[in-house]
Amino acid sequence: MALLQISEPGMSTAPHQHRLAVGIDLGTTNSLVASVRNGISVVLNDEHGRAMLPSVVRYFADGGIVVGDAAQAQQSEDPANTIVSVKRFMGRGLSDVGDISQLPYLFAAEGQGMVQLRTAAGIKSPVEISAEILKVLRIRAEASLGGELVGAVITVPAYFDDAQRQATKDAARLAGINVLRLLNEPTAAAIAYGLDNASEGVYAVYDLGGGTFDISILRLSRGVFEVLAANGDSALGGDDFDQRIYCWILERNQLSALNPKDTRLLLTQARAAKEQLTEHDEARITAVLSGGEVIDNVLTLAEFEDMSKNLIQRTMQPLRRALRDAGLSVEEVKGVVMVGGATRMPQVQRAVGEFFGQTPLTNLDPDKVVALGAAIQANLLAGNQGGDDWLLLDVIPLSLGLETVGGLTEKIIPRNSTIPTARAQEFTTYKDGQTAMSLHVVQGERELVADCRSLAKFELRGIPPMVAGAARIRVTFQVDADGLLNVMAREMSSGIEAAIEVKPSYGLSDAEIARMLQESAEHAKDDMLARALLEQKTEADQLLDAVEHALVQDGELLDASQRAEIETRLNALKETLSSRDHLAIKRAIVLLNEATVNFAQLRMDKSVKQALAGKNISELEVK
Amino acid sequence: MLDAAKTHFQLFGLESSFKLDRKRLEEAYRALQAEVHPDKSAHLADSEQRLAMQRSTLVNEAYQTLKSPIRRARYLLALNGIDTQEETNTAMPVDFLMSQMEWREAVADAQKRRDVAALDRLASGMKQDTARLEESLAVKIDEDRDYEGAALLVRKLRFMEKLAEEIGSAYDEIDN
Numbered sequence: 123m124a125l126l127q128i129s130e131p132g133m134s135t136a137p138h139q140h141r142l143a144v145g146i147d148l149g150t151t152n153s154l155v156a157s158v159r160n161g162i163s164v165v166l167n168d169e170h171g172r173a174m175l176p177s178v179v180r181y182f183a184d185g186g187i188v189v190g191d192a193a194q195a196q197q198s199e200d201p202a203n204t205i206v207s208v209k210r211f212m213g214r215g216l217s218d219v220g221d222i223s224q225l226p227y228l229f230a231a232e233g234q235g236m237v238q239l240r241t242a243a244g245i246k247s248p249v250e251i252s253a254e255i256l257k258v259l260r261i262r263a264e265a266s267l268g269g270e271l272v273g274a275v276i277t278v279p280a281y282f283d284d285a286q287r288q289a290t291k292d293a294a295r296l297a298g299i300n301v302l303r304l305l306n307e308p309t310a311a312a313i314a315y316g317l318d319n320a321s322e323g324v325y326a327v328y329d330l331g332g333g334t335f336d337i338s339i340l341r342l343s344r345g346v347f348e349v350l351a352a353n354g355d356s357a358l359g360g361d362d363f364d365q366r367i368y369c370w371i372l373e374r375n376q377l378s379a380l381n382p383k384d385t386r387l388l389l390t391q392a393r394a395a396k397e398q399l400t401e402h403d404e405a406r407i408t409a410v411l412s413g414g415e416v417i418d419n420v421l422t423l424a425e426f427e428d429m430s431k432n433l434i435q436r437t438m439q440p441l442r443r444a445l446r447d448a449g450l451s452v453e454e455v456k457g458v459v460m461v462g463g464a465t466r467m468p469q470v471q472r473a474v475g476e477f478f479g480q481t482p483l484t485n486l487d488p489d490k491v492v493a494l495g496a497a498i499q500a501n502l503l504a505g506n507q508g509g510d511d512w513l514l515l516d517v518i519p520l521s522l523g524l525e526t527v528g529g530l531t532e533k534i535i536p537r538n539s540t541i542p543t544a545r546a547q548e549f550t551t552y553k554d555g556q557t558a559m560s561l562h563v564v565q566g567e568r569e570l571v572a573d574c575r576s577l578a579k580f581e582l583r584g585i586p587p588m589v590a591g592a593a594r595i596r597v598t599f600q601v602d603a604d605g606l607l608n609v610m611a612r613e614m615s616s617g618i619e620a621a622i623e624v625k626p627s628y629g630l631s632d633a634e635i636a637r638m639l640q641e642s643a644e645h646a647k648d649d650m651l652a653r654a655l656l657e658q659k660t661e662a663d664q665l666l667d668a669v670e671h672a673l674v675q676d677g678e679l680l681d682a683s684q685r686a687e688i689e690t691r692l693n694a695l696k697e698t699l700s701s702r703d704h705l706a707i708k709r710a711i712v713l714l715n716e717a718t719v720n721f722a723q724l725r726m727d728k729s730v731k732q733a734l735a736g737k738n739i740s741e742l743e744v745k
Numbered sequence: 746m747l748d749a750a751k752t753h754f755q756l757f758g759l760e761s762s763f764k765l766d767r768k769r770l771e772e773a774y775r776a777l778q779a780e781v782h783p784d785k786s787a788h789l790a791d792s793e794q795r796l797a798m799q800r801s802t803l804v805n806e807a808y809q810t811l812k813s814p815i816r817r818a819r820y821l822l823a824l825n826g827i828d829t830q831e832e833t834n835t836a837m838p839v840d841f842l843m844s845q846m847e848w849r850e851a852v853a854d855a856q857k858r859r860d861v862a863a864l865d866r867l868a869s870g871m872k873q874d875t876a877r878l879e880e881s882l883a884v885k886i887d888e889d890r891d892y893e894g895a896a897l898l899v900r901k902l903r904f905m906e907k908l909a910e911e912i913g914s915a916y917d918e919i920d921n
Contacts, residue, residue, distance in 0.1 A: 346775050446916060499784075502784065
């Protein structure tokens with residue numbers, strides 16, 4: 123840029139050994155991407171300066187896909203093809219979704235695994251839909267940081283089970299992202315808080331997001347973040363509060379069985395009312411339904427608190443469990459950190475404050491703190507941190523077990539075990555010459571297999587034939603630092619490695635992932651164009667800002683014709699911004715730059731004169 | 746740095762005894778994890794990452810074993826060639842079994858009455874009894890070197906551990 127830009131020595135952006143890494147908060151309602159720049163974690167905005175990307179994906183019949191604000195703005199237009207809160211479907215089966223008649227989507231009926239949605243662009247798995255959100259964030263990050271990412275830390279609710287974690291990792295792979303680590307959301311928030319405030323002691327992180335609830339108890343001491351216990355409810359969040367208001371509207375107006383458009387409209391109004399009630403004592407809800415019915419109600423804060431009381435109550439039980447598992451009493455908790463947009467609700471803050479007997483900490487933006495923490499961790503994992511680092515010890519939130527006779531579970535790895543962790547167990551054959559056996563792995567705390575979540579069936583093959591009971595098959599269950607389970611098996615007397623075929627209960631098979639990757643490779647060209655466009659738009663915005671600022675500051679240095687020339691080119695650049703042609707924007711940038719060379723020189727002369735006149739250069743604001 | 750042939754005690758530079766300085770264990774654990782944790786090699790080759798996972802898993806396993814008194818005792822006895830026979834040896838002093846039955850009835854009763862205060866009392870009583878058993882275990886192992894006697898105490902502790910689990914699930918049931 124020709125316009126004089128002064129930057130502090132030692133603050134140069136991206137020295138060449140700096141590896142570009144980001145933290146991504148893939149949220150139920152909104153997603154964010156952040157990165158460490160010049161030693162500070164910052165959220166990366168889109169070209170309109172918006173930090174939050176609504177986690178909304180709309181599919182068109184021609185294969186077009188719109189993600190984010192535009193999709194959200196039109197969600198009641200085409201609710202069946204506009205997917206919101208897809209995170210709730212990650213690693214989940216149809217029976218987990220609850221009352222599907224309440225949702226405006228068409229579910230593909232076949233298969234018992236993860237739910238699939240029938241859209242105008244074909245059948246889509248929640249993994250593919252999430253990948254679209256991640257792709258937009260990756261492109262945004264690459265445009266804003268000016269290069270390819272070495273990887274990303276993606277956050278997941280601490281209480282996500284193995285299937286939900288695996289689905290998240292698969293989505294990142296589909297989006298062309300190298301996952302440095304899956305990081306628990308409350309832990310990410312603790313990093314952002316802890317490193318900021320150099321805190322020591324036991325902290326609780328209460329994270330109520332759009333669709334998930336987590337509570338984590340951590341001990342912070344001298345650069346070590348040790349998670350002592352995690353608990354939660356992966357199907358409880360701000361969405362449920364919207365749902366309560368929605369039901370209240372239906373009741374008030376004696377409505378039933380709305381069409382998808384009206385459902386979406388009223389849910390949107392319900393959410394707006396909820397947000398209104400964080401600052402006001404009442405909210406007015408107005409809408410005109412497709413049949414012409416007019417909705418006009420006033421909801422008071424007291425009514426809202428009453429109808430949402432038991433939702434908040436549902437978060438208290440995990441709190442008590444987490445403390446019990448950590449072996450701590452409420453008095454031993456030094457601070458409580460609030461995370462997630464839903465913790466803005468005054469009744470939530472009050473309930474948490476009463477439980478812990480102290481005012482919760484809200485000094486970091488609850489919507490951004492997870493992404494900021496994830497970016498800090500990504501920077502460390504990418505190897506940018508140097509000597510000044512910290513250690514994170516996280517846990518597995520739910521016990522892993524094996525199905526035994528009679529449909530009972532036998533715990534192999536208890537909940538709140540620090541990861542990575544492993545457990546080996548020996549099995550034997552019960553028939554002569556038996557060469558295969560099957561293991562059913564479940565996750566959860568209950569005694570009956572039916573009450574736990576089925577993760578996968580592992581088929582072991584290639585066991586050398588022996589008499590019954592002679593084979594000794596050692597099966598190792600390894601949970602890695604992402605909280606993901608891997609299973610290995612070996613026959614001990616022969617040393618033969620048994621082949622394992624994994625049949626995930628709610629996940630995608632390797633073949634399905636391969637097919638999706640193939641398809642997304644075909645779209646890679648679109649991605650590159652989108653990134654080039656975004657890069658040029660970002661650069662154009664910066665240039666426009668700088669020039670406009672300089673015109674206001676020092677416009678009098680120019681004569682009328684010089685000024686007109688700059689303004690013409692400035693407007694020309696503005697016009698190209700609405701196009702999708704990145705080359706046109708680039709040309710307009712070059713032209714505007716050329717026109718400002720002389721102006722920059724004039725400003726430089728002026729600032730030097732002022733400096734000589736004894737003025738402080740920092741007052742000049744020549745940026 | 747990490748040698749699989751080392752005992753868990755050697756790994757953390759601690760003496761092989763039941764009595765243990767919790768603070769020294771924690772510090773040694775953190776120092777070791779700071780070297781081997783997979784987060785330290787996330788930017789390196791896959792083979793390095795796998796190695797880190799194995800090492801970190803081993804350090805976690807060793808730490809969990811030494812941190813828990815019952816697991817520490819079991820491990821020490823195994824190092825001395827003694828199997829605690831928790832699954833096979835069911836011979837228990839009659840008075841111990843009687844007191845266990847009383848405990849369990851009291852827990853079931855508190856759960857039925859949804860009496861959290863009663864559960865709190867039971868939990869703290871159970872903790873005191875456990876602590877007493879652990880003190881005797883320290884004498885039996887570190888001073889008397891009576892490993893058979895220690896094995897019996899480990900079996901008793903296993904009962905207390907199950908009792909603690911039952912108290913935990915009673916709290917959960919009341920919460921539900």
